[in-house]
Amino acid sequence: MLLSVENLGVKIGAVQPLEGIGFALDRGEILGLVGESGSGKSLTALACMGLLGLIGGQRLGTVAFDGVVQDEAGLARLRGRKIALITQNPMTALDPVQRVGEQIAVVARLHLGTTPAAARARTLDLMTQLRIPEAAAVADSYPHQLSGGMKQRIVIAMALAGEPELIIADEPTTALDVTVQAQIVQILGQLVRQRGLGLVLITHDMGVVAQVCDRVAVLYAGRLAETREVGDLFSAPRHPYSAALIACIPREGMAPGSLTGIPGAVPSVALYPPGCRFHPRCPRADALCATTPPPQGAFACHHPLEVPHG
């Protein structure tokens, strides 16, 4: 396994916004990490990168890369080299006072030990592969001179520059136009297939998940709700929360006004309810759900949905 995460949790001061997260990912695979805002997706990404220190957090549980369990110092050595991050908002992800080409090239110089000229050549090569027109001119631009989609490609190029084996992409398309979103998702998908990378794709867009992911981990309020193969999840969700998320995807032929959301909102860390954290919003909840946390497994639910026959 390229990345395997067991019983991962995050503690920030007295609160524990994330607990009991486990998943595994192999080369050439895309794992979707889904859930509403506030469910702990980005924290999971930071924890896997060993970057919790930046927000004053502490990691619990184990993160193993290529079968080797890593402490924070180990993750720090892998950062940028073996594990790369693509963040949510390309508008703010780049240093505004540095030319973008330089921001890509520094990764190659730092991790591959290439000469400045070779790093520059590699930068232009990567940019061309990511279908950036006139790569040389763009490389000499500053971030504010580029469009959002272009900046996100720069961020992706930055992630690829150290020849990583694993990419964690935290909502890479959220801040982009719909037309550009599709391109970026397509680019990421291709990278995984062509280079045999592992990709953890964090998103709240179930449409994107259905399109590119192999497996999906559904997060709710800092816990795993369900981890399934993508086809199984969409054809037969077992956790009511997964089912509710899928029901939120607009479909062809839907009657106008029939698209529903999930009533209520994800509770904040201080207000996590006892028992199953989804029970206040769950149509299937009963007294047991309010007191006892559900068993961990492929789906964490006392009353899972039945598998439809045939």
Add this chain to the structure above:
Amino acid sequence: MLDYLVRRVLLLLPVFLAVSVVIFLILHLIPGDPIDNLLKVGSGPEARAKIAAKYGLDQPLPVQYGIWLWGVLQGDLGTSIITRRPVAVMIGQVIGPSLALGGMALAISSLGGIVLGAVAASFRDRWPDQLIMGGVLLGSTLPSFWLGLLLILGFSVELGWFPVSGARGWASLVLPVATIAFGGIALVTRVTRVAMIEAASRDFVLLLHAKGLPPRRIRLAHVLRHALMPVVTILALRIGWVLGGAVTVEYVFARPGLGSLLIKSLSQHDYPVVQACLLMLAIAVMLGTLLGDITQALMDPRVRSALR
């Protein structure tokens, strides 16, 4: 960039003219008359008219302004009404000590403040930060004249390391510079620290860490670089202040300086000297802002783009 530089300098001309009008008018609107200081007790109106004519004070205001400005542009700042010496010479005598004091104080407060601010931000909420911020509190609240007196007592009277007063040689600069720089360092430290903490929380810093750059390099090459932008703005604004705002310190150390000359001539209604002093300060402020703007443009490509 060169285009911007030329435009920015040309823009100073109308500002200079406006400032000169204001400086000229303010003085003539203040009640009181310098001739009173020159007249012997019991002189008649003829003597008064004679003196007024000698200094051009009997002309209409626009004519007086025209004469004054024409002289200023040629480097002739007029003659002092009280001392009867050329103003340019009087300014020339004090501008050196003022520049030395202000320049040294500014250089030391920039350097010290940026270093201390960066250290405080790096050790945020731990003891080095608390120690530095304690010093900052002291530096921003201690009145400079009192601090100056304390330093004289300690280092000149007790230890005898530096002269008590005057402006002879480098040794006489140490205590006044220290007095001013103490407050300056406090200000720059505070701004640098806050700006670094703010810059460190920006999104792109997270990505720099994710790229695997060494933390020290992120702090110095990226976070500090961003934090310096507001610091540069503050420093540029202080250039004018440092030249003329050292009056109390000049008094305490009995140093000649632009600030002291201004206050003294102001109390004597010595128009030409006051005007020249104010003009020097205004020019210092204008050059300071110009320098600040140019530095901003050099540091930030977004500013450069906005200029086109």
